[in-house]
Amino acid sequence: MSAPRFEGRTVIVTGAGSGIGRAAALKFAEEGANVGLFDLDAERAESVRGELEAIRAGSGFVRTLDVSDTEAMADAYQAVNDRFGGLDAVFANAGINGAKGPIEHMELAEFQKTIDVNLGGMFLSVKLAIPYMKQRGGGSIVITSSVNGNTRFSSIGMSPYSTSKAGQVAFAKMAALELARYRIRVNTICPGAISTNIDETTEENGRMDEIAIPLEFPRGGDHPLAGSHGQPEEVADLAVYLASSEARHVTGASITVDGGESLLF
Numbered sequence: 001m002s003a004p005r006f007e008g009r010t011v012i013v014t015g016a017g018s019g020i021g022r023a024a025a026l027k028f029a030e031e032g033a034n035v036g037l038f039d040l041d042a043e044r045a046e047s048v049r050g051e052l053e054a055i056r057a058g059s060g061f062v063r064t065l066d067v068s069d070t071e072a073m074a075d076a077y078q079a080v081n082d083r084f085g086g087l088d089a090v091f092a093n094a095g096i097n098g099a100k101g102p103i104e105h106m107e108l109a110e111f112q113k114t115i116d117v118n119l120g121g122m123f124l125s126v127k128l129a130i131p132y133m134k135q136r137g138g139g140s141i142v143i144t145s146s147v148n149g150n151t152r153f154s155s156i157g158m159s160p161y162s163t164s165k166a167g168q169v170a171f172a173k174m175a176a177l178e179l180a181r182y183r184i185r186v187n188t189i190c191p192g193a194i195s196t197n198i199d200e201t202t203e204e205n206g207r208m209d210e211i212a213i214p215l216e217f218p219r220g221g222d223h224p225l226a227g228s229h230g231q232p233e234e235v236a237d238l239a240v241y242l243a244s245s246e247a248r249h250v251t252g253a254s255i256t257v258d259g260g261e262s263l264l265f
Helices: 019-030 042-055 070-084 108-127 129-136 159-182 232-243
Strands: 010-014 034-039 060-064 089-092 098-100 139-144 184-191 202-204 254-257
Touching (some): 019 034, 019 089, 034 042, 089 108, 129 139
Parallel strands (some): 010 034
């Protein structure tokens, strides 16, 4: 049996309390990692920590925070370093759907909230990891982006979300080049429809009828490979691979995980 890929290593997962973040946290722990569990929902994060305890005692560490809060994030990164003695990988997964509606009737503050969480939180997740990873002599950062804003644009009304997701891919490519000298790799994953609870974060303004464009999906569903929504574990598997030494020559990549969905549009 091969040795766990993350034995003795430390990983931070943002948005770790549910969905893709939870699935990734469990897989990292199964591979021997200590995991910093960052989430806005304390109850969900603690539930995941309990699941990690069943895998290996003391492997999970919770910080409840908003990823766009600079001070809270800096304190949390320091706390993970103090607890586990370093940082090897970050899965910047936290995000929201945010404002949904016509641009004409959207307030700047509504647009900015999505940008702050999805782009600002990602920026902090990368920025704060750098000094700790430089001390380690390298590391890996994986960012959850989306097919929306990158390979498809059919999510009508979600201009803030699509903008933030396109920005994540561009930022990751710039960061990959800048940080390569420190042996820090940066990659993005672009999921399609995955069964998570992110729809809870959608803030629709009730005027979608003004801009709605009817879409007719092909018979058999909108996912050619699976015929249904993807599962969080299918994204988590890729995140763990990209964070591992098996992907040591992969940086600046943007990988779509959508069962072929975006090939149809």
